[in-house]
Amino acid sequence: MKPSLRARGTLKDVANAVGVSHTTVSNAFNRPDQLSPKLRETIVAAARSMSYPGPNPAARMLRTGFARAIAVVWTDPMPHAFEDQAAASFLAGVAEACAERRLGLLLVQGGESSSRSVQAAAIDGLIIYSMPKNDSTLQMVADRALPTVVVDQPIIPNIPFVGINDRAASRACAQHLKTLGHKRFAIVSLRLGTDGYRGFVEPERLKNACFELSLRRIEGYLDVVGRNGSNSFAKIWECPHSLEEEGGIAAENLLKLNPQPTAILAASDRLAIGAIETARRHQLRVPEGLSVVGFDDIPAAKLITPELTTTNQPLREKGHLAISSLLDGNGPLRRKLPAKLVIRHSTAVCPAESESHSNLRKPSG
Amino acid sequence: MKPSLRARGTLKDVANAVGVSHTTVSNAFNRPDQLSPKLRETIVAAARSMSYPGPNPAARMLRTGFARAIAVVWTDPMPHAFEDQAAASFLAGVAEACAERRLGLLLVQGGESSSRSVQAAAIDGLIIYSMPKNDSTLQMVADRALPTVVVDQPIIPNIPFVGINDRAASRACAQHLKTLGHKRFAIVSLRLGTDGYRGFVEPERLKNACFELSLRRIEGYLDVVGRNGSNSFAKIWECPHSLEEEGGIAAENLLKLNPQPTAILAASDRLAIGAIETARRHQLRVPEGLSVVGFDDIPAAKLITPELTTTNQPLREKGHLAISSLLDGNGPLRRKLPAKLVIRHSTAVCPAESESHSNLRKPSG
DNA sequence: TTGAAAGCGCTAACAC
DNA sequence: GTGTTAGCGCTTTCAA
Numbered sequence: 066m067k068p069s070l071r072a073r074g075t076l077k078d079v080a081n082a083v084g085v086s087h088t089t090v091s092n093a094f095n096r097p098d099q100l101s102p103k104l105r106e107t108i109v110a111a112a113r114s115m116s117y118p119g120p121n122p123a124a125r126m127l128r129t130g131f132a133r134a135i136a137v138v139w140t141d142p143m144p145h146a147f148e149d150q151a152a153a154s155f156l157a158g159v160a161e162a163c164a165e166r167r168l169g170l171l172l173v174q175g176g177e178s179s180s181r182s183v184q185a186a187a188i189d190g191l192i193i194y195s196m197p198k199n200d201s202t203l204q205m206v207a208d209r210a211l212p213t214v215v216v217d218q219p220i221i222p223n224i225p226f227v228g229i230n231d232r233a234a235s236r237a238c239a240q241h242l243k244t245l246g247h248k249r250f251a252i253v254s255l256r257l258g259t260d261g262y263r264g265f266v267e268p269e270r271l272k273n274a275c276f277e278l279s280l281r282r283i284e285g286y287l288d289v290v291g292r293n294g295s296n297s298f299a300k301i302w303e304c305p306h307s308l309e310e311e312g313g314i315a316a317e318n319l320l321k322l323n324p325q326p327t328a329i330l331a332a333s334d335r336l337a338i339g340a341i342e343t344a345r346r347h348q349l350r351v352p353e354g355l356s357v358v359g360f361d362d363i364p365a366a367k368l369i370t371p372e373l374t375t376t377n378q379p380l381r382e383k384g385h386l387a388i389s390s391l392l393d394g395n396g397p398l399r400r401k402l403p404a405k406l407v408i409r410h411s412t413a414v415c416p417a418e419s420e421s422h423s424n425l426r427k428p429s430g
Numbered sequence: 431m432k433p434s435l436r437a438r439g440t441l442k443d444v445a446n447a448v449g450v451s452h453t454t455v456s457n458a459f460n461r462p463d464q465l466s467p468k469l470r471e472t473i474v475a476a477a478r479s480m481s482y483p484g485p486n487p488a489a490r491m492l493r494t495g496f497a498r499a500i501a502v503v504w505t506d507p508m509p510h511a512f513e514d515q516a517a518a519s520f521l522a523g524v525a526e527a528c529a530e531r532r533l534g535l536l537l538v539q540g541g542e543s544s545s546r547s548v549q550a551a552a553i554d555g556l557i558i559y560s561m562p563k564n565d566s567t568l569q570m571v572a573d574r575a576l577p578t579v580v581v582d583q584p585i586i587p588n589i590p591f592v593g594i595n596d597r598a599a600s601r602a603c604a605q606h607l608k609t610l611g612h613k614r615f616a617i618v619s620l621r622l623g624t625d626g627y628r629g630f631v632e633p634e635r636l637k638n639a640c641f642e643l644s645l646r647r648i649e650g651y652l653d654v655v656g657r658n659g660s661n662s663f664a665k666i667w668e669c670p671h672s673l674e675e676e677g678g679i680a681a682e683n684l685l686k687l688n689p690q691p692t693a694i695l696a697a698s699d700r701l702a703i704g705a706i707e708t709a710r711r712h713q714l715r716v717p718e719g720l721s722v723v724g725f726d727d728i729p730a731a732k733l734i735t736p737e738l739t740t741t742n743q744p745l746r747e748k749g750h751l752a753i754s755s756l757l758d759g760n761g762p763l764r765r766k767l768p769a770k771l772v773i774r775h776s777t778a779v780c781p782a783e784s785e786s787h788s789n790l791r792k793p794s795g
Numbered sequence: 796t797t798g799a800a801a802g803c804g805c806t807a808a809c810a811c
Numbered sequence: 812g813t814g815t816t817a818g819c820g821c822t823t824t825c826a827a
Contacts, residue, residue: 075820086798091822118574122552124820126488127803133550143525147518160508160537169551170537174529185498186534187487187552209483368733440804451814456806465812489804492819
């Protein structure tokens with residue numbers, strides 16, 4: 066590929082052709098009020114006929130110091146950002162805000178591989194979207210010393226933050242279930258580390274978690290369902306990705322437990338949906354035999370049967386707020402948007418004790 | 431906002447601090463093999479301690495002529511790209527291909543408003559995604575004279591194209607329904623113009639369509655279900671957006687027809703899903719009373735009940751192919767990916783004639 | 796209303 | 812392995 070940025074002539078060529086200085090041509094493009102409309106027209110026509118592509122963006126950027134674009138950086142493989150409806154809604158909000166302000170939106174994947182992309186991106190500011198606190202990209206970002214805002218995680222001193230109160234929101238989920246009489250809970254968690262671990266979570270792992278948001282949600286659940294020693298309990302299963310399949314695997318393992326949980330607290334709707342499908346495949350009816358709550362309230366939550374009880378968070382607004390925190394300066398350092406529990410049909414009162422006992426008496430597999 | 435691109439010092443400052451020439455510092459960043467590891471280390475350390483953010487991207491771009499980024503341009507409001515799963519899957523593919531090649535991905539909205547964004551974007555190439563042939567952005571793009579590829583529409587002479595054979599694919603949908611014995615069809619079309627029109631489509635409108643893809647699909651349907659004068663017929667309803675609500679409105683109007691159609695050919699899954707929901711609200715069972723086929727095979731197609739019969743197109747691959755057409759040069763000018771009909775549960779044999787007759791005899795409303 | 800001059804910060808040829 | 816030199820194409824004072 067040959068240098069595309071200097072395909073055709075320059076301002077100066079146009080200037081020569083018309084017989085004016087290159088300043089005047091520059092003005093013709095950037096400050097129409099600085100020259101006679103007639104001259105401007107001549108110049109634009111000449112430019113067009115020479116197929117001059119307009120002022121070179123790189124040169125302009127170098128000179129003005131502005132790229133007129135911002136970047137969103139995140140950890141996951143690129144496609145995830147589009148295929149996960151929660152991420153997509155957030156990005157939709159960002160995109161919308163950018164379009165309004167005539168700003169370009171650059172998508173950059175974080176992780177080891179792409180530190181270079183972050184270093185070299187032509188941008189005026191950065192949104193860190195839901196990254197683990199140990200991601201090396203964070204250092205690159207800091208080095209660039211651009212205006213930055215973090216969304217969801219990680220919390221970094223002195224860097225503006227936009228998110229919701231995850232702990233309170235997940236507490237509300239658990240409370241809803243508890244109110245319905247549930248006592249035996251299972252938590253299906255988002256990843257806590259970047260190691261791709263899948264399985265039950267011991268306290269040790271919680272301590273070393275890199276994904277703070279996952280932790281906050283777990284803590285919210287535990288605030289209600291109790292920790293060791295209380296009269297209810299919760300087993301925690303960690304999924305390496307927020308995918309339906311993973312939710313299914315989680316359910317598969319959690320439902321083997323004896324006594325069997327009567328309620329599943331899933332940290333995302335996709336995990337919840339996967340869990341529901343699996344439960345159903347095991348002849349366990351939702352919500353009669355098992356209650357499931359999700360998190361996020363993505364469009365699919367209303368599509369499945371039963372419709373999912375979940376926490377609605379204003380994803381799109383989060384995107385708007387991220388941009389305005391980035392550009393409009395001095396708001397509060399940490400902004401939390403409201404989230405609310407949406408009760409639909411995937412949760413119901415705890416099945417009668419008798420039924421639970423039958424489970425208890427089953428020879429364990 | 432102050433110029434962020436020249437926040438801290440320059441190569442030269444670092445050079446002075448270390449006592450080498452600025453070329454050497456440049457090499458330290460870009461060609462580690464050109465100097466002793468030890469010196470390199472000294473330089474990098476110095477840079478870090480002065481919090482030098484690395485070579486200025488604008489300056490590098492100006493000098494090298496490469497932006498190391500490509501843009502995707504489309505017509506719709508930005509958020510649509512993320513919320514529509516078909517668009518999102520395509521973008522996921524693009525994003526993936528970009529990540530592999532360490533290229534930035536810039537999202538740009540087309541339409542009148544944003545010609546400037548296209549002009550000023552720091553990019554090496556462009557993907558036009560599903561735009562109407564009269565969009566003014568197309569001219570801007572042409573002016574920029576960057577490598578370009580069109581996805582889905584519009585077909586432009588000498589510009590590489592990536593898509594599927596829409597006409598053949600929609601023909602297959604219609605054929606499937608015809609084979610099931612259907613004779614009275616309704617087509618729910620994607621928009622044909624940019625005027626936001628919603629309603630029945632007369633032949634005149636087909637002639638003036640700006641969205642070629644919509645037209646191709648309609649033609650494929652008509653190839654099978656017949657045009658005026660044949661023994662089957664199809665009414666066409668145009669939706670201004672590919673949204674479930676619109677599909678619902680379409681169904682609302684189409685099902686009022688007398689005789690009532692027994693099959694709906696929807697040009698997108700979202701439209702199909704909306705139609706199914708509406709049909710059901712009218713006590714019309716799908717597929718027993720009404721068959722519906724969609725288009726795209728988005729994830730939601732498998733989520734709804736009944737699962738949707740639709741055309742699967744390799745959206746993600748389309749994204750890959752777009753990037754490789756853009757960068758890897760000389761393939762064929764027009765590349766068509768395979769699409770295939772996926773028969774699920776939203777289509778069934780045409781309801782018995784007796785039942786149809788009862789419809790016919792109903793006093794018309 | 797127009798033009799001249801001075802870089803913006805960097806990379807790549809080339810010489811040492 | 813390192814330094815010198817010459818712009819990349821533009822915008823922005825400032826002066827005419």
